[in-house]
Amino acid sequence: MNxxxxxxxxxxxxxxxxxxxxxxxxxxxxxxxxxAGAGVSPxxxxxxxxxxxxxxxxxxxxxxLISFMGYDGSVYLxxxxxxxxxxxxxxxxxxxxxxxxxxPDFVGDRYYSxxxxxxAVICAIFVSFTYVAGQVRGVGIVFGRxxxxxxxxxxxxxxxxxxxxxxxxxxxxxxxTQVAQYCVLIFAYMVPAIFLSLLITxxxxxxxxxxxxxxxxxxxxxxxxxxxxxxxGFAAYTSGTKSTLDVFFITAALMVGxxxxxxxxxxxxxVPRVRDARVSVGWALVFIALLYTTAPAVAVFARTNLxxxxxxxxxxxxxxxxxxxxxxxxxxxxxxxxDGRIQFRGPASPVPNELTxxxxxxxxxxxxxxxxxxxxxxxxxxxxxxxxxxxxxxLLLVVSSAVSHDLLKRTLLPTITEKGELLAARVSAAAAVIxxxxxxxxxxxxxxxxxxxxxxxxASSFFPVIILGIFSKRTTREGAILGMVAGVTLTAxxxxxxxxxHPELNNADHWWLGISPEGIGTVGMVINFAITMTxxxxxxEPPSHVQVLVELIRIPRGAGSAHEISA
Amino acid sequence: xxxxxxxxxxxxxxxxxxxxVTARHAEYWRRNIRYVAILMGIWFLVSxxxxxxxxxxxxxxxxxxxGFPLGFWFAQQGSIYVFVVLxxxxxxxxxxxxxxxxxxxxxGA
Numbered sequence: 085m086n087x088x089x090x091x092x093x094x095x096x097x098x099x100x101x102x103x104x105x106x107x108x109x110x111x112x113x114x115x116x117x118x119x120a121g122a123g124v125s126p127x128x129x130x131x132x133x134x135x136x137x138x139x140x141x142x143x144x145x146x147x148x149l150i151s152f153m154g155y156d157g158s159v160y161l162x163x164x165x166x167x168x169x170x171x172x173x174x175x176x177x178x179x180x181x182x183x184x185x186x187x188p189d190f191v192g193d194r195y196y197s198x199x200x201x202x203x204a205v206i207c208a209i210f211v212s213f214t215y216v217a218g219q220v221r222g223v224g225i226v227f228g229r230x231x232x233x234x235x236x237x238x239x240x241x242x243x244x245x246x247x248x249x250x251x252x253x254x255x256x257x258x259x260x261t262q263v264a265q266y267c268v269l270i271f272a273y274m275v276p277a278i279f280l281s282l283l284i285t286x287x288x289x290x291x292x293x294x295x296x297x298x299x300x301x302x303x304x305x306x307x308x309x310x311x312x313x314x315x316x317g318f319a320a321y322t323s324g325t326k327s328t329l330d331v332f333f334i335t336a337a338l339m340v341g342x343x344x345x346x347x348x349x350x351x352x353x354x355v356p357r358v359r360d361a362r363v364s365v366g367w368a369l370v371f372i373a374l375l376y377t378t379a380p381a382v383a384v385f386a387r388t389n390l391x392x393x394x395x396x397x398x399x400x401x402x403x404x405x406x407x408x409x410x411x412x413x414x415x416x417x418x419x420x421x422x423d424g425r426i427q428f429r430g431p432a433s434p435v436p437n438e439l440t441x442x443x444x445x446x447x448x449x450x451x452x453x454x455x456x457x458x459x460x461x462x463x464x465x466x467x468x469x470x471x472x473x474x475x476x477x478x479l480l481l482v483v484s485s486a487v488s489h490d491l492l493k494r495t496l497l498p499t500i501t502e503k504g505e506l507l508a509a510r511v512s513a514a515a516a517v518i519x520x521x522x523x524x525x526x527x528x529x530x531x532x533x534x535x536x537x538x539x540x541x542x543a544s545s546f547f548p549v550i551i552l553g554i555f556s557k558r559t560t561r562e563g564a565i566l567g568m569v570a571g572v573t574l575t576a577x578x579x580x581x582x583x584x585x586h587p588e589l590n591n592a593d594h595w596w597l598g599i600s601p602e603g604i605g606t607v608g609m610v611i612n613f614a615i616t617m618t619x620x621x622x623x624x625e626p627p628s629h630v631q632v633l634v635e636l637i638r639i640p641r642g643a644g645s646a647h648e649i650s651a
Numbered sequence: 652x653x654x655x656x657x658x659x660x661x662x663x664x665x666x667x668x669x670x671x672v673t674a675r676h677a678e679y680w681r682r683n684i685r686y687v688a689i690l691m692g693i694w695f696l697v698s699x700x701x702x703x704x705x706x707x708x709x710x711x712x713x714x715x716x717x718g719f720p721l722g723f724w725f726a727q728q729g730s731i732y733v734f735v736v737l738x739x740x741x742x743x744x745x746x747x748x749x750x751x752x753x754x755x756x757x758x759g760a
Contacts, residue, residue, distance in 0.1 A: 096737055155723055155726065155727075157705070158723075158727050160729050161730075161731065162726060162730050162731070165696065165730075165734050166730070168734060168738065169690070169691070169734050169737050169738060171695045171739075172688070172737075173687050173691065173738075177745075293730065294716050294719070295714065295717030295724070296717070296718060297718065304718025306720060322710055322720045322723040323707070323710070328706075331703050332703050332704070334701070335698065335703065336699075359742075359749070361755060362741065362742045362745060363739075365738055365743045366738035375735070376731055377728055377731055377732070380727040477679065527696065553715055627658070635676065636678075638676070638680050638683075639754045640755060640756050641753075641755060641756055643755075
């Protein structure tokens, strides 16, 4: 069997599994549809959260990004894990106790205001759609690269699968498919990583191999890589080039954004009790950390391998994977000095660089670079699809519940029946899948950049008002609404200014205080906090039933299954 | 399972009017905030201080027994391990606190 056949087999088998699970776990009530009946075990929810959270970007792009960024890649590693500490300590238990179905549900009730609810709905839809377009595109790209089908056909197939289990099963279907998707994606990620670690360091645990000794040179792996970097004119791998302040702000924006993303928050509505919500965040981070501590190891192995395999190698003697990836256009060699050898050089080198490498190659080409069996390549394709599909489904559910629950049931049509609401939820899920598919096939040029900014928007809108809603009884609706609007407007304006309107100015010389658009969410969050707290001091205190509600949220006892507290 | 209004749980719903109960709840909340403050302090220390602000000077030191420059290790490995531990420590502390203050979900006295 060749690579193509293995890939078809792995992808088809995993898709059959997802469809089987979807049929087994159909949703029959709105509660099933929105929060999986609030009956998911903390461990299963942790796994589902991990799959929900880790997107195509984590699976395919992250190790490659770190590989090229070195120390600067730390912003993603800390930023995309540290947010779970915030979730466990500050958000998840209280939101579970409150027992709403959606994030705007909580914001609308806590701030006794339909306006606050609608602002939250708009923020949730905006954040989720920016994020989902990138996932759908990822599905198309994996299909295109491994199965050699047209990217649009790939998007159709991916959308059909998501349509099937999201529309049929809602949160219940999504949860159990995500558990399966986590297993597929982590297996697909770890197998090549373990092989690579054995090959380079002789240690089967990538996390330990990373701190080990490079078997080829007998030096510590980091010393060898830093030495190679210095020789070739790259910045030292362990130091990086971003300013300390920018690293600080980007990390904070990603952490807080993680804790403010609606599709992550609602996962903790699906467990039976408050104590389950706390421990479930812990399990989620364990499952995420497994991939996130492996990624920096893969990054270093891939970097060392790449430099070792190609640097100053005569072009006529390159290994076969080099020519394979050259054919895809993701690897390009331009023999500037005409000596027939590949000069791979950094910005500090007097010799011009002749090799350009797309970052996504690092994970996808690893099995070939390491000479692993064909089935591993097929596995990686199935893993990439699992990562993209699971995240897309979670995001689409947020969009559909924002429409059917927050807009219809809680705002426009409060008399809608249970059956009517369930139908509306399915219809809006279907519509969301179709719109996402459209964006996947006709991506606005800026999607790739904008995905990272979904975090900035989540950080500057939801995080402060949810935290203050729980920890400060004095926070008023006027404060919350103004805070959300100000935070998100400022963040969006800064991002739009530098990435869409003036991309030529998008560098450290023009940024405010040297803070990049990726890090501006932190500033937006601080402004949101400041405005919400200040305005709350000068507006009438919240009505007494809301203050009682906050008292009750703080105490675990009395949490039934997820429902609406009509306080 | 159908939705049910919160009122049907009235028997297990903690009182917010009884002054003795309210005082206990206030104490419970104060201790919770103290746990959160200490754990968040550690969270900040390992990521923002060791992993970012002091990363460069710490890189002069190796993590004992390995080739890891210490600042880099905190930024790409250590902080993540500590995050996991912090959450499970908080889970244990809160489960005990919930029982001590009789606000846990197991029912009971």
